[in-house]
Amino acid sequence: MRPVTWQTCVRVPRIPLAQLAHNLELKYGQKSTFEQMAGWFSAIAANTRTSVFTAELDSRLFAMSMWVHYEGRMYGFHCGFDYEVGERLHTYSVVVYRLPIAFACSDPDTQHLEYGVGGDHAKLTRGTEAIPQVLSVKPLTAKAEAVVARLQDVPDGHAGPVGTWV
Numbered sequence: 350m351r352p353v354t355w356q357t358c359v360r361v362p363r364i365p366l367a368q369l370a371h372n373l374e375l376k377y378g379q380k381s382t383f384e385q386m387a388g389w390f391s392a393i394a395a396n397t398r399t400s401v402f403t404a405e406l407d408s409r410l411f412a413m414s415m416w417v418h419y420e421g422r423m424y425g426f427h428c429g430f431d432y433e434v435g436e437r438l439h440t441y442s443v444v445v446y447r448l449p450i451a452f453a454c455s456d457p458d459t460q461h462l463e464y465g466v467g468g469d470h471a472k473l474t475r476g477t478e479a480i481p482q483v484l485s486v487k488p489l490t491a492k493a494e495a496v497v498a499r500l501q502d503v504p505d506g507h508a509g510p511v512g513t514w515v
Contacts, residue, residue: 366429369413371429410431428445
């Protein structure tokens with residue numbers, strides 16, 4: 350299996366991020382154009398503190414989630430994927446949940462993560478019920494940290510701020 354690199358808060362060109370986001374829009378029948386998406390991402394990145402969590406395979410960016418910071422909160426702004434590259438990988442759970450949660454727990458300026466109403470709306474349009482949920486994250490005990498460290502077994506030089514999964 351080829352190594353997949355998961356990164357947090359990296360500066361990547363806005364155009365590939367916009368293309369990944371546009372892929373998601375197309376999948377669910379949205380009407381925005383790539384140019385609109387690229388302009389939107391450029392304006393937000395130029396005027397707002399953002400964090401981006403990405404996944405790369407063979408030096409090819411294939412997944413991302415972008416978060417906007419405001420008054421102690423991180424708002425899930427958008428995510429996007431190259432569905433062919435990321436097929437059968439646990440991409441969504443890593444770039445939308447694991448990396449942002451790990452970052453927020455380590456960032457003293459972040460007290461809340463907001464996933465927003467957009468997710469609820471998307472679920473409602475697919476026929477599911479939107480139920481408000483609260484996630485509470487507790488730090489690992491020393492014993493649990495030792496177990497996780499053994500499970501990760503990441504070679505030196507490959508671990509990023511949160512880690513690299515192979």
